[in-house]
Amino acid sequence: MQSITNNPNDVKITAEQVETDCPAELTQLGDLIAHCFHEAAECEARAEEYRLEAGSLIVEAKELCDAGGFAAFRKKYFPTVSQSRAYELMAIATGKRTISQVREQTRQRVASTRARQKAKKHSATVAESNTGEVKPPDNVVQLVGVRAAREAAAPALQPTEALIEHFTRSSGGEQKALIDHVKGLSAAIDPFRQMIPMDPDTIAARTEETVGVYKAKLIRDALQMRLEPRAKKKIARLQFKSVETTDPETGNRVYARSRRGNASWH
Known part of the structure; x- marks a missing residue:
């Protein structure tokens, strides 16, 4: 994206200028930035609607398949969606869980995973090798x-x-x-x-x-x-x-x- 600014003297714009009489270049930048965030928010809202609709359709597809058939169906048509995520979308579509509940469970799962990784990394610093000897310390x-x-x-x-x-x-x-x-x-x-x-x-x-x-x-x-x-x-x-x-x-x-x-x- 080509820059729209032209400030050869490198004069910085002050807060007072922004509040009282914002320069045209900065105003144009502000409008573009606000537009980008607005479009992103609308896209996120539409994406959420599409995900909810997909959850309802997944429920219908699952009812037509046995366990193996549904697994093959998922891998063929939406392989980038994990099995756990597919079941979360179905739970939201059927009303078994709310979006906020799913998000909270996801946060807890991520936090638990990070805690286990941190504990594993810490224990590795004092773990003994297969020969039973302690890794040589630095001091x-x-x-x-x-x-x-x-x-x-x-x-x-x-x-x-x-x-x-x-x-x-x-x-x-x-x-x-x-x-x-x-x-x-x-x-x-x-x-x-x-x-x-x-x-x-x-x-x-x-x-x-x-x-x-x-x-x-x-x-x-x-x-x-x-x-x-x-x-x-x-x-x-x-x-x-x-x-x-x-x-x-x-x-x-x-x-x-x-x-x-x-x-x-x-």
């Missing part, structure tokens, strides 16, 4: 999220040496991001926020019941490798210390927590 924070998701399906899962090695090799920024994430988690469940950061055993003990044994141990192992200087000073003032050793009964790596010289195994 430490994602690694924690993936491990936490696996913990829901396998409560007995324990922090692995590979996870700790990944944390150790990560950049300082990634390690700081994990530690900040842990601090935020602890702050949300710990009424004594001024005590954060604190020693790993204390954080683990206070988060164990809330976020689960696995995540608590992960927090403890992660922070054990990197404690800020001010955290160490606060630990000293609280007279806490955490010592890594081996359980004499099981041989597993454990932590001994002591306060004023009294140690306890956990």
Whole structure:
């Protein structure tokens, strides 16, 4: 469509001009636009009438056919109309449903489909491959999220040496991001926020019941490798210390927590 405007000086028309004395070019454009919308509305109204008429005719055709015959009839004469849409038109034609009811059901169906697709896409980000291995995460924070998701399906899962090695090799920024994430988690469940950061055993003990044994141990192992200087000073003032050793009964790596010289195994 060829443009009808001719504005060589590129002077913009103001709102005051439109309201009081609209230029001829803009008036012509406005009339054409209004005409297009008017014709579109009339076409939509006529299309709706045609669809309703088609629904009545489909009802008559269905009465003349058995199930297989009607399916073949639909595919031959109106293949672009799905079977569900054909039945909707018949329901409207027979008065079983109104147009508004059909539209509302369509909206609900579309919303439900989108919700399922979104949930499927989200679950795919933490899904395991056919070999049972988690898709490699991009950073430490994602690694924690993936491990936490696996913990829901396998409560007995324990922090692995590979996870700790990944944390150790990560950049300082990634390690700081994990530690900040842990601090935020602890702050949300710990009424004594001024005590954060604190020693790993204390954080683990206070988060164990809330976020689960696995995540608590992960927090403890992660922070054990990197404690800020001010955290160490606060630990000293609280007279806490955490010592890594081996359980004499099981041989597993454990932590001994002591306060004023009294140690306890956990």
